[in-house]
Amino acid sequence: MNRRDKILKLIVDHFIKTAQPVGSQTLLDEYHLEYSSATIRNEMNALEVDGYIEKTHTSSGRVPSSKGYRYYVDNLRESSLDEEIKHRIQTVLDHKVQSAEEVIKESCEILSHMTNLVSVVLGPNAREEKLVNLQIIPIGERSATAVFVTDTGYVENKTFNVSEKIKLDDVQSCVKLLNDRLSGTPISELVNKMQAIKPLISDLIVGHDILYQAMLETFLRFASDRLSMYGRDRLLDQPEYSKDINKLKKMLQMLNSPHMIRDITEQGTGEMTIRIGEDDNALDDVAIISAKLKVPGQKEGSIAIVGPRRMDYSKVIDYLEYVVKSIEEHFETHNVDEQPATKEEDEKWKKN
Amino acid sequence: MNRRDKILKLIVDHFIKTAQPVGSQTLLDEYHLEYSSATIRNEMNALEVDGYIEKTHTSSGRVPSSKGYRYYVDNLRESSLDEEIKHRIQTVLDHKVQSAEEVIKESCEILSHMTNLVSVVLGPNAREEKLVNLQIIPIGERSATAVFVTDTGYVENKTFNVSEKIKLDDVQSCVKLLNDRLSGTPISELVNKMQAIKPLISDLIVGHDILYQAMLETFLRFASDRLSMYGRDRLLDQPEYSKDINKLKKMLQMLNSPHMIRDITEQGTGEMTIRIGEDDNALDDVAIISAKLKVPGQKEGSIAIVGPRRMDYSKVIDYLEYVVKSIEEHFETHNVDEQPATKEEDEKWKKN
DNA sequence: GTTAGCACTCAGCAGATAAAAGTGCTAAAC
DNA sequence: GTTTAGCACTTTTATCTGCTGAGTGCTAAC
Secondary structure: OOHHHHHHHHHHHHHHHHOOOEOHHHHHHHHOOOOOHHHHHHHHHHHHHOOOEEEOOOOOOEEEOHHHHHHHHHHHOOOOOOHHHHHHHHHHHHOOOOOHHHHHHHHHHHHHHHHOOEEEEEOOOOOOOEEEEEEEEEOOOOEEEEEEEEOOOOEEEEEEEOOOOOOHHHHHHHHHHHHHHHOOOEHHHHHHHHHHHHHHHHHHOOOHHHHHHHHHHHHHHHHHHHEEEEOHHHHHHOHHHHOOHHHHHHHHHHHHOOHHHHHHHOOOOOOEEEEEOOOOOOOOOEEEEEEEEOOOOOOOEEEEEEEEOOOOHHHHHHHHHHHHHHHHHHHHHOOOOOOOOOHHHHHHHHHO | OOHHHHHHHHHHHHHHHHOOOEOHHHHHHHHOOOOOHHHHHHHHHHHHHOOOEEEOOOOOOEEEOHHHHHHHHHHHOOOOOOHHHHHHHHHHHHOOOOOHHHHHHHHHHHHHHHHOOEEEEEOOOOOOOEEEEEEEEEOOOOEEEEEEEEOOOOEEEEEEEOOOOOOHHHHHHHHHHHHHHHOOOEHHHHHHHHHHHHHHHHHHOOOHHHHHHHHHHHHHHHHHHHEEEEOHHHHHHOHHHHOOHHHHHHHHHHHHOOHHHHHHHOOOOOOEEEEEOOOOOOOOOEEEEEEEEOOOOOOOEEEEEEEEOOOOHHHHHHHHHHHHHHHHHHHHHOOOOOOOOOHHHHHHHHHO
């Protein structure tokens, strides 16, 4: 590894650990480098010019930029799998009586616990679920129910109040428009598409915002029904959030937002997608590491780790990869429903 | 209402609204009282001597004490039911297709939303559920599973690792002790009883803390399976928590703790129990308003509102009462399974 | 190309000071 | 015997000031 890369790696490593901007002297003191702080400063300057690191103010230490993290993830990180995660996951898998759902749940809890980040699961089946039909049914003078039906037969509904009287014909044409445009849309794309349609609805009908809002909320409920999160409270232990409640609020909002389902689902080409928020982006100071999860007999699901950009990528990526692989292998080789006990296990039970 | 009460009421009212200590001048300015600030000060002094209000420091305004809140709740508050909550709950109840569980869920979401506090439900059936049997089953050299079974047939298990080898005999006698002592215990009392037994176990077995911890965690999972919470994130909007993350952490911890189930369940004589934390108490700066919920055909459940002591008691109590009563009446008069449509409703459907 | 040295920047912290919001007490007014 | 005006006193909070430490960038020498 060349010197510049080495320095970038150390900066990212150190910042991940301390959450403090890192300076040339600190780096020298901490890692006993064989060149002077001035040299490091020169390299840092170059790294900054190229956009890998940033300063928080003119005379501060450096902080990795989004680009810097990206480069780190792609080229600099070293793998880090320890025995503990292996052992804990193995314990879960050894425990035969559990369903796939339970195994996934427990694994994600371990994942969250060991990374101190939030883990999110989009259950199998849900990833490719499509909207089939949408209805708005008046159930009184001033209230109506929005109903969503998906191709897996799932129904979600939400009753809402309308403040003014809305014309039934308008509602009908609005529903027709929505069905024409949205039928067959996978739920992961639904929010995007709905946003695109919004102006069309607003032309069509008075009080469109109430209608639109209601549908969005129905969808939100719909989404959160198939999205499980573990370890949300652990965010409080991350210094970026414990020092700035507003950041925490923003983070929680985004975890609850209907866009979450898309962010988890939207995969790159590989098995694992690493999304690092850009400063100008909605993701902001957030990183999402998500992986596909294939369990035989079920459609594809996803597991993701969500946290601040300053996360231990090496650890998170390797842990997540290990967990997903372990679960997949487990369910490929074992048949969940009829579980033949191994000789070894038989003996243990007899001892009892 | 005598003058002292009036002043106490205003202090509590104002503090609930602003979360700031309230002084004599503020009170005068804000509420145009017909006596001077000096008189108010005298009364405040008396109220402080009697323990209804406190100072945060020598020359600060006053803050209601636990006793003050209590008195306020019992004697001073005025009922406050607005149309909005009635309307929103009614909308939920009008929507006939929903099960009791769904109705309760939606109502609690409304409750949380309109009070900006957390609402907690202990589902019907769960309140009187009793532990029947407890087992610890070794499933390998270094791991074991704790299993809980209740009288409703519910089973919860948790696999855990042991760091040292624990003798099987010890485990057995430990399990026996636990079963002897705990069988038939309602889940609400389980944590208390377990705590009492802890020293006995520690005499009995090496590595007892791991075992005890595992059982506690099993129970925690058990408890959280039957406890639903709504609006946890709204705590962030309460100034007491948005200014002091540690308080927030403590609050979340207590919401997650296995004691929660007891705090929600432990009822006084009436339908509604109002628990206001004492300073020296574990509840600390927390108030819990909980109500029994009886739905025909199911055992008793509970709905509770949890938040900082500084909460709008008038609103919370009346809202909660209204919601519980509405749900109960709804399920008393309506048979959920076969729903005869009223004439009025018939017509609405035909119009469609 | 590397590094020692130096001038410069800026956040953060410690005091100092002043203002604001309170209290308690006393003595006069009602 | 209350009530209240007035005043001295206390404490928090905000603002300014100066100082320190961690950092940078640049230049000149190695």
